[in-house]
Amino acid sequence: MELFLDPSDHRSLSRQLYDQIREAIADGRLPPGGRLQPSRAAAKDLGVARSTVTDAYTRLAAEGHIAGRRGGGSVVVGHAFPRPAQAAARTALTPTAQAAAVRRYGTDWQPHSGFDLRAGQVDTRMFPVADWRRSTNRAVTRLARHYGHYGDPAGSIALRGTLTHWLARSRGVAATPESIVVTQGAGHAVDLLARVLLRPGDVAAVEEPGYPPVTNLLRSLGITVVGVPVDDHGLIVDALPATARLVHVTPSHQYPLGVILSRQRRLALLHWASRHGAAVIEDDYDSEFRYTTRPLEPLHRLDRDGRVIYVGTFSKTLSPTLRTGFAVVPPGLVPAITTVRQVVDAGPPPLITEALDVFIEQGHFDRHLRRSRKVYAERHNAIRTALSSLSRSRLTVIPSQVGLHMTLLAPDAPDDDELIERAARRGLRLSSLRLTYQHGEPQAGIVLGFGALNTVDIAQAIRLLDRCLG
Ligand SMILES: Cc1ncc(COP(=O)(O)O)c(C=O)c1O
Structure with missing residues (x-):
């Protein structure tokens, strides 16, 4: 971490160092376990007496913010401070209306347990x-x-x-x-x-x-x-x-x-x-x-x-x-x-x-494409077969012979949120068709990405979907 000293500041040099390090620990820039520069090297870089640095370190250690490490040097002590969320968020700047109007799409990047039928998924195991x-x-x-x-x-x-x-x-x-x-x-x-x-x-x-x-x-x-x-x-x-x-x-x-x-x-x-x-x-x-x-x-x-x-x-x-x-x-x-x-x-x-x-x-x-095409063709077949046996026909499947997703319209549903939430509670992740409308009146439905599930899981996931529809 870069430290700065201002000779015109009314605080002592040692106090300035103490304040900067303490602040960095408080707002998370110096995380628990982070190493402080050895006092000799820090003093040399800053052009100050070594005691200026050691005074600051001693006070930080006495207050429990840092601790000496075996083999020399000091490290930040875990949870010395709760991290105040506002420290990072604080800014006098605001985005323009044009930038603020931009909406995020697909904000959840974490892999999920259960069945992931969200649009755009590829099978990471095939990489x-x-x-x-x-x-x-x-x-x-x-x-x-x-x-x-x-x-x-x-x-x-x-x-x-x-x-x-x-x-x-x-x-x-x-x-x-x-x-x-x-x-x-x-x-x-x-x-x-x-x-x-x-x-x-x-x-x-x-x-x-x-x-x-x-x-x-x-x-x-x-x-x-x-x-x-x-x-x-x-x-x-x-x-x-x-x-x-x-x-x-x-x-x-x-x-x-x-x-x-x-x-x-x-x-x-x-x-x-x-x-x-x-x-x-x-x-x-x-x-x-x-x-x-x-x-x-x-x-x-x-x-x-x-x-x-x-x-x-x-x-x-x-x-x-x-x-x-x-x-x-x-x-x-x-x-x-x-x-x-x-x-x-x-x-x-x-x-x-x-x-x-x-x-x-x-x-x-x-070679990879040949292999993936074969696997995805099997999955495409599996999802078509599974969808054709959906007992509740409130969803209309749009036939598709290309790609890694199939789309289903829900003409009677006012929106698709409720179905998506119900499915998520049962471990089935789905994408909303409604969110792909950006201009006019949206249609409810779901976009089923079948790329990430094997054929057995696809069959099970669609059975689960069927139950969620009931
Ligand atoms: C229509 C369309 N274009 C492009 C992409 C991929 O974009 P990128 O190459 O930026 O990842 C996708 C991904 O789902 C898409 O649906």
Whole structure:
């Protein structure tokens, strides 16, 4: 801990030290067990006599705040003070109304005992620890000569090259290494694109219901967000506001309803964007998990105008802990995006991107995807079967053949909170459909994420859900 002395202060130097350390212990900056700098070293750093420091330490020890440690030095004594919560909270600053209006989504990050059917869960037990460790070791060695440098703000060109090949073979997306920007997940890609393409006050269109973090992110940037309804064929293009400068869509697997944007709507959306001079963000967040249907051509492939930005993420395919995704950007926008990226966070962490490059290049990613697809296909089948046997048919299942969640509408229920609370009390965690409506009248229902449970647990969890419905 840094200590400061002010010769013009009316208190003695020793008293100033005592007060600072005591305050740091009180507000938790110096936690129980934390070590104080040895008095000789502290005196040298501060340019004072050693006795100035020892006087302060002696008083702190006498009052029970610190204790001598075997082998020398002093440590903070546990629970010397109850930690006053207000100390950390106290501030004269307030967030702007724009920032305060941003709502959190999915605030509970703790793993739970019982059955976790919340949306967005992946199976942490499937993370390929050994292959990732080998890839990381390799990356540590490969980067040996680069530790003193920041990386490329768009991500290493090696990884962008690897992603180019992977995108071509997995999604038929034609990219070049130079057109790819590696980001901290899909959300961050939307942030960068909005910063470059929109001004505060501009209008952006998102799906309704949709993925709340995108709406909140855009609002935090001062953008006016309009929700556009979704039907069985995906986003209703005719309902797009003519003023929208940007449209965010999830064509492969609409979040949360799970429908696929039809080919006709894809063409209509591109035509609309071209007529209105708007950009389209194609968020392909979980398209890698497709079970029976053949994929439709991505918007990016159909785009003749350079209006579509394809966004992907490793949050579902590998792990959200990597905080890695990417955007395939029209070449003309790359310099602006890379420049903004550099001033915001200097670029993705080279250790992660290098490890990911090794991981994909050496075939671990393809292998992992094959394995996970098989497992998730079994779980998808298990949840469909279990849902079809729900005895109380107050819930309508929206058919879906892609991704890691299924959505159920509760047309008769006024809201879904009560069901979710009842289920939580019985050890079943669910996500609310209502919370994915950010603009107009919400529909009640639940979004069931089946990624984290095995097939036996899925069957049991749905039986439990059935009982909660009664
Ligand atoms: C529509 C949508 N986009 C993106 C993501 C993932 O975002 P990120 O890559 O920022 O973790 C999710 C996660 O559930 C999502 O539902």
